[in-house]
Amino acid sequence: MTTWLAVAAIALAGLSVVLFTLAVRRLLTRQAEVTATMLRRYDDRLASFAQTLNDALTSFQSARPPAAPQLEDDPEPMVRALELARERTSADGAIALVTAGHGTPIVATVGLSESETNHIARMGFPDYRGARAIEVAFAGDLVAPEGEEPVRAGLVMPLLGEDEPQSLVGVLTRDRGRRFSEEDVDELQGLVQAARPPISRALNLREADVVPELDLLTNLLDRQSFSAVLEREILRARLAHHPLSLLVVDVDRLTWLNARIGILAADGVLLELAKRLRGVVHRLDYAFRLGGGRFAVVRPGSEGGDARQLFEALRAQLAENPIGDAGIVSVTGGITELLPQDDVESFASRADAALAEAKAARRGSVGVTGGGDRPSRVNGTLQIASAPEGIVLDG
Known part of the structure; x- marks a missing residue:
């Protein structure tokens, strides 16, 4: 009897060990499954969070206003x-x-x-x-x-x-x-x-506009006004993106003319030449007497080819209509067109250089520099009003 009790106890102990081992293994397997499930859920949540963050950043970038335009240093x-x-x-x-x-x-x-x-x-x-x-x-x-x-x-x-x-x-x-x-x-x-x-x-609208002074002899704008007007017109040309040309005209052999007919008579020739210049310029042009027998015309909205036509019209007037004792007066011209890098000094200097080259080549001719011999562009993009009746301002 005692022997059977001992055997039963041993068997029961062995069964308990087996059941404990199975219980521990099951517990460990369950924990592994729980851990794996948690890790999968964590990965899913992390991916979802990353996608949400990415969508939010994309939405913010598309919704925010564009960067402020860099206009401070733009020339136009x-x-x-x-x-x-x-x-x-x-x-x-x-x-x-x-x-x-x-x-x-x-x-x-x-x-x-x-x-x-x-x-x-x-x-x-x-x-x-x-x-x-x-x-x-x-x-x-x-x-x-x-x-x-x-x-x-x-x-x-x-x-x-x-x-x-x-x-x-x-x-x-x-x-x-x-x-x-x-x-x-x-x-x-x-x-x-x-x-x-x-x-x-x-x-620069807050500042007073240029008030040109007149030359006492010819009643054209004088030399002191030339730089101020030219600077203003360069600014306007760049703002509105329209061309600007400059014509410089010089009377040929003025010193010889003074000696032949006298200074007073020669002044009369300059006065008559100024009248004829006013007769051929456009009403929006600016005509100057720069001193002596030198004149200039600033032409807003015009290219070098337009200034050449103006010079040819003036030369034809002088050739067809002699001036008193002076007879037929010859003039030589220099033309230039505004370039992006120009200021007043370089713009005027290029016209003077064109005039000097023309005089060296042949008196009575005209020199063109700075793109003035290009074909005229079609002015359909940006423009300046050409006459008071061209644009009517109400209010």
Whole structure:
């Protein structure tokens, strides 16, 4: 009996060990499964968090406003601002109009035809009545660039501040169904705020305009006015991206003429020559007497070829109509066209150099430098108003 009890105890002990071992193994397996499950869940959550973070960063980058345009050092801030305005609002064209209340108003456009530019400029400045911007519509009967639809609608707002001269900037579309949104207004307003300081400084509208003095003999603008007017016109040409040419004319053998007919009679020749010069220049040209028998004409909106035609017209006048005792008076000319790197001194010096080369080659001829012998460009992108009736300003 005792033996059977001992055997049963041993068997029970062995079974307990087996059951304990199985229990421990099962527990360890369960813990491994739990650990693996936790690790999988952790990986899934980490991946989900990474994706959420990436989506948030992408959304933030796409939603944040574009970087401020770098216009401070741009030589043509108005033109650059129009390019950016068209790009940021997905428009087909852009226009800026600024007037200082005196002088020639500046009209700058990108992507518009001359007909469209003139039509929009004639509209003048709208009454915003406190609105940030105004949407305008067009009949669609304007002459558009070849192969394109005419402008259909536009969004305009003031370009300069309230205390500045009247101005506007606008973006335009050729799409019949396009309507400008609040986002477009925000984009345009943000750009205007960034562009306003460099444009105001470049226009220099707060300073008084140049007041030219007249030459006592010829009643043309005098030498003291030449640099100031030339500097102003270089600035305007660069702001509006239009050409500028300079013609310098010198009377041939003036010293010999003084000795032959006398100083007073020679002064009469200069006076008559000035009258004939006024007769051939355009009404927007500036004619100067630089001293002695030297004259100059600054031609806004004109290239070297236009200045050459002016010189030829003056030379023909003198050849066909002798001047008193002096007879036929011969003149030699020098022409140059504004280059991107020019200042007043280099621009004028190049015209003088062209004049000197012409005199050395043959009196009565004209020398051209600085691109003046290129074919005339089509002025359909940016322009200056050519006459008071060309652009009517309301308000």
